[in-house]
Amino acid sequence: MISIEGLSKFFKQDKKQLKAVDNLNLKINRGEIYGIIGYSGAGKSTFVRLINRLEEPTSGKVIIDNQEITSLKSNELRLARREIGMIFQHFNLLWSRTVKENIAFPLEIAGVSKEEREKRVQELIHLVGLTGRENAYPSQLSGGQKQRVGIARALANKPKVLLCDEATSALDPETTNSILELLVDINAKMKLTIILITHEMHVIRKICSSVAVMENGKVVEQGDVLNVFQKPQQPVTKKFVEQVMGNNEDNEVINQLITNTASGKILRLQFIGETTNQALISEVSRKFNVDINILQGKITQTQHGAFGTLYVQMNGENEVIKNACQFIENETSVELEVIENAI
Ligand SMILES: Nc1ncnc2c1ncn2[C@@H]1O[C@H](COP(=O)(O)OP(=O)(O)OP(=O)(O)O)[C@@H](O)[C@H]1O
Secondary structure, eight states: OEEEEEEEEEEEETTEEEEEEEEEEEEEOTTOEEEEEOOTTSSHHHHHHHHTTSSOOSEEEEEETTEEGGGOOHHHHHHHHTTEEEEETTOOOOTTSOHHHHHHHHHHHTTOOHHHHHHHHHHHHHHTTOTTOTTOOGGGSOHHHHHHHHHHHHHTTOOSEEEEESTTTTSOHHHHHHHHHHHHHHHHHHOOEEEEEESOHHHHHHHOSEEEEEETTEEEEEEEHHHHHHSOOSHHHHHHHHHHHOSOOSHHHHHHHHHHOOSSEEEEEEEEEESOHHHHHHHHHHHHTOEEEEEEEEEEEETTEEEEEEEEEEESOHHHHHHHHHHHHHHSSOEEEEEEEOO
16 A cells, blocks of 8 residues: 655745645555546656655655655665666666666666576566567667566566556557556556556556546545546546547537437436446347437446446337336446437
């Protein structure tokens, strides 16, 4: 468990005090992938750098598994840092060293024997999918491969925690996905806690179980990713959710659907953590002899199942439609709202 208590970092800027991180309080469970999202300048990087004390806090505590990181002396801090790996947006690799030598670097510093180093480096190269590239230099690698080296290096000393500072922001969407999948794989295999900062909600959606939203140095909202997607409270959170879901639920859209739909009933289906959204439509259609047309909507996958809204048109006899609706309401976790009888 990681506990952040009253953590603050103030900088002096033009004789004024800038509150980059302002009284942060968070609890992060062991083994989870915890996302911190915020726009540029929100204080995310400063926060993540306070966790391993790359930045010294103005006040407050960081406690990892009962060890107060913020009160450690420099010797103790050096040892504690072996248990906190970090990866960066621009990879921070050593350009004059090969892939193998970059990954071995933290092991050399930790005084690991040559034989053991070589064994561990081979394991890591295999883990991050870089077999065959051991002797390449960073300049010969793609962005995704460079980040794989960064990840292998961060994992060399078998840390308990991995900090990811905008680790996919310099990568194209496809490479981003492959790096995110690698992080999920590592999280499951090594049971390590991942704290990831980003300004992209799809990164949170894809791999995080919990999220905190930062604005002006403060956490303005936090919770399970599904809950935050379902009921974003703060304007900034709503904007982030719209990055993924769009903003298609206004009355105008619904009115248009009603006008354009000639028969049957229009239903709004809200999926929250559902794993079988496609199966539901075909199941209801088969079971009740109704036709279901998907009119519009968006379903997206999170770590805890599907989330989103579908507008559908259901055609059939009134009594049958009623039974089908009752089935959806009573037998599934999908929330149903009958919008309107089409004319
Ligand atoms: N060393 C520093 N000295 C002075 N001000 C700083 C320093 N580091 C960060 N800041 C300021 O603190 C605020 C938060 O910066 P931070 O980099 O943590 O935000 P961020 O959310 O990570 O944004 P970005 O994604 O753009 O890096 C900004 O206003 C920044 O200018």
